[in-house]
Amino acid sequence: MNTYKRIAIIIFLLFQFTFYSCSESDDINSIFFDRTWYVTGATINGKSLNGEDVKSFYTNKDSYYIHLLSNYTFTGKMDYESYISGVWNVDGTKHLINFKINNVNNVETNKISQVIFNIFLKTSSYSGDTNNIILKQDRNNCIYMSRNK
Numbered sequence: 676m677n678t679y680k681r682i683a684i685i686i687f688l689l690f691q692f693t694f695y696s697c698s699e700s701d702d703i704n705s706i707f708f709d710r711t712w713y714v715t716g717a718t719i720n721g722k723s724l725n726g727e728d729v730k731s732f733y734t735n736k737d738s739y740y741i742h743l744l745s746n747y748t749f750t751g752k753m754d755y756e757s758y759i760s761g762v763w764n765v766d767g768t769k770h771l772i773n774f775k776i777n778n779v780n781n782v783e784t785n786k787i788s789q790v791i792f793n794i795f796l797k798t799s800s801y802s803g804d805t806n807n808i809i810l811k812q813d814r815n816n817c818i819y820m821s822r823n824k
Contacts, residue, residue, distance in 0.1 A: 701767035753788035
């Protein structure tokens with residue numbers, strides 16, 4: 676096989692791979708629908724939360740979570756006294772997600788709840804799979820979430 680044919684085959688294979696990877700979409704049903712996601716950490720202004728702050732996510736099982744329903748509504752809690760609810764939207768191809776808060780109660784009760792709520796409110800994209808996701812406001816602010824606490 677001459678050099679030109681090899682180059683043509685390599686280019687063809689690269690285009691096939693590129694086309695396939697660009698058209699791949701996340702299975703949003705299995706990642707998001709009727710799932711509860713627990714906050715396990717966060718990055719704020721490019722720095723990870725410290726141990727004491729992260730410890731607060733695990734103090735009470737019934738705190739720091741969101742439950743996403745297949746009808747694109749959600750409910751959630753920050754600390755044990757604060758509740759949020761609203762609607763959400765996701766694009767599995769572009770990895771975009773956003774939340775519109777309809778009801779909020781007591782998120783100002785502590786600093787960690789305020790910080791997590793503010794990132795959550797401004798979330799624009801996500802990455803992850805059915806076990807762990809990262810909700811991203813931007814590259815310096817994000818929330819790490821897991822299916823288990």
